[in-house]
Amino acid sequence: MQRLLAFLGMALFLAGCGTPVGIPLAAGDAGRLAAMPPALPAVGATAVYRVINAYNGEAQGEIHYRIEQSSGGRVVAAVIANHPYAGPPHTEIYTPEGNWVRHPLLNHDYPVDYLFAPAFPAYPFPLDAGKSWSQRLDATSMATGRPRSMRVYGEVAGSARVSTPAGTFDTIKIVRTVYSGDAGTFVSQTVTTEIDWYAPALGRAVRAERRSHWLDASLSAGRGSQPIRGDWSVIELVSYTPAVK
Numbered sequence: 120m121q122r123l124l125a126f127l128g129m130a131l132f133l134a135g136c137g138t139p140v141g142i143p144l145a146a147g148d149a150g151r152l153a154a155m156p157p158a159l160p161a162v163g164a165t166a167v168y169r170v171i172n173a174y175n176g177e178a179q180g181e182i183h184y185r186i187e188q189s190s191g192g193r194v195v196a197a198v199i200a201n202h203p204y205a206g207p208p209h210t211e212i213y214t215p216e217g218n219w220v221r222h223p224l225l226n227h228d229y230p231v232d233y234l235f236a237p238a239f240p241a242y243p244f245p246l247d248a249g250k251s252w253s254q255r256l257d258a259t260s261m262a263t264g265r266p267r268s269m270r271v272y273g274e275v276a277g278s279a280r281v282s283t284p285a286g287t288f289d290t291i292k293i294v295r296t297v298y299s300g301d302a303g304t305f306v307s308q309t310v311t312t313e314i315d316w317y318a319p320a321l322g323r324a325v326r327a328e329r330r331s332h333w334l335d336a337s338l339s340a341g342r343g344s345q346p347i348r349g350d351w352s353v354i355e356l357v358s359y360t361p362a363v364k
Contacts, residue, residue, distance in 0.1 A: 153246040153291050156216040157322025159189045163362035166323070169284065170200075173328065173351040181357065184211075193220065217242040217323070221261070226301040226309050227333060228349045233258040233267075240271055242317065246291050250275045258300070267300040281316045281326050283355040288325045290316035305337035309349065325356040 164186045170179040181201050188195035192215060199208045209232060212221035219239035223230045236257050243252055251274040258267045273295040280289050295313040302308040311331040315324040331349030338345045 161362035166359045167357040171353040232261040270298040272296045285356040288318040307334040327354040
């Protein structure tokens with residue numbers, strides 16, 4: 120568990136920068152802005168998130184994002200981390216709304232770099248209160264070319280004011296359940312619960328939680344499949360630096 124924490128299956132860095140970091144929205148603004156996709160971030164914008172092991176509360180390191188391209192309906196981010204379990208630098212690609220085109224996803228606690236078609240529905244605007252969605256999509260491993268069929272269920276679960284090291288924000292709570300389609304001979308597919316606290320003023324999640332599980336028959340000794348607890352991480356915004364124009 121806690122392997123390669125950069126690969127946490129989320130779009131944590133898409134930004135319209137209409138409100139400075141740490142300043143909450145005025146009453147009513149969250150609903151208004153949730154109806155609109157964020158503005159495209161400028162090349163050079165950076166964000167830093169810290170990762171916490173939710174099992175024991177220990178800090179695991181930081182993930183750094185930098186926008187390398189923002190045009191043609193695509194946003195490309197370079198991702199690095201300062202923790203040995205965070206893995207090598209990699210690239211993530213998003214739609215303007217923040218849905219995933221290329222993004223890693225943990226399969227049985229190991230990261231797989233996927234290309235999604237259609238885009239993974241992380242933020243299907245408008246983010247109206249009570250909205251829910253269910254979508255099947257194809258995911259192709261960038262390393263092996265192997266395809267998988269995944270299912271994503273999501274809902275807009277309400278709103279909340281949350282505090283992170285970057286400040287306090289009015290947010291929309293989004294809950295997704297991801298069925299990764301990665302079942303093997305002895306193991307069931309990975310099921311991951313993803314919770315994002317999305318701040319419309321910043322066009323990104325300022326806090327996220329990821330928790331996964333699966334079943335493993337190889338450990339049962341004839342007693343049936345055993346439940347396995349996978350990664351459980353909390354990710355919080357530490358800082359955001361807009362591009363210098």
